[in-house]
Amino acid sequence: WVGLKGMKKLAEIGTGHSFWAGSFSDLGVWNREDLCHTSLKDRHWVMAPPGTLAYPIGVTTIEWCGHRTLTLKIHPGICDESPQEVAQKILSEFKKLTLG
Numbered sequence: 174w175v176g177l178k179g180m181k182k183l184a185e186i187g188t189g190h191s192f193w194a195g196s197f198s199d200l201g202v203w204n205r206e207d208l209c210h211t212s213l214k215d216r217h218w219v220m221a222p223p224g225t226l227a228y229p230i231g232v233t234t235i236e237w238c239g240h241r242t243l244t245l246k247i248h249p250g251i252c253d254e255s256p257q258e259v260a261q262k263i264l265s266e267f268k269k270l271t272l273g
Contacts, residue, residue: 175251195230196223202236214238226250243267
């Protein structure tokens with residue numbers, strides 16, 4: 174999404190510093206029988222991944238009682254369009270890839 178020039182600029186900014194392009198957290202699969210057969214099965218998880226210029230892309234995921242949640246955060250500093258539009262495009266592609 175940031176292109177080759179954008180990646181070059183990000184690399185230049187991070188040279189000599191502790192620098193990451195983004196973060197990914199997989200909180201695992203929670204399909205335990207004692208959870209999935211109670212009222213807890215209908216709960217939804219929302220995570221807040223890092224979202225700073227040093228961590229411009231954040232992704233978290235969890236599977237809870239057979240339902241997968243994917244959270245995506247895009248920092249506006251790397252977008253020509255609104256971060257919400259970019260995130261929606263990426264999530265749409267994820268959905269196509271995962272659901273076929």
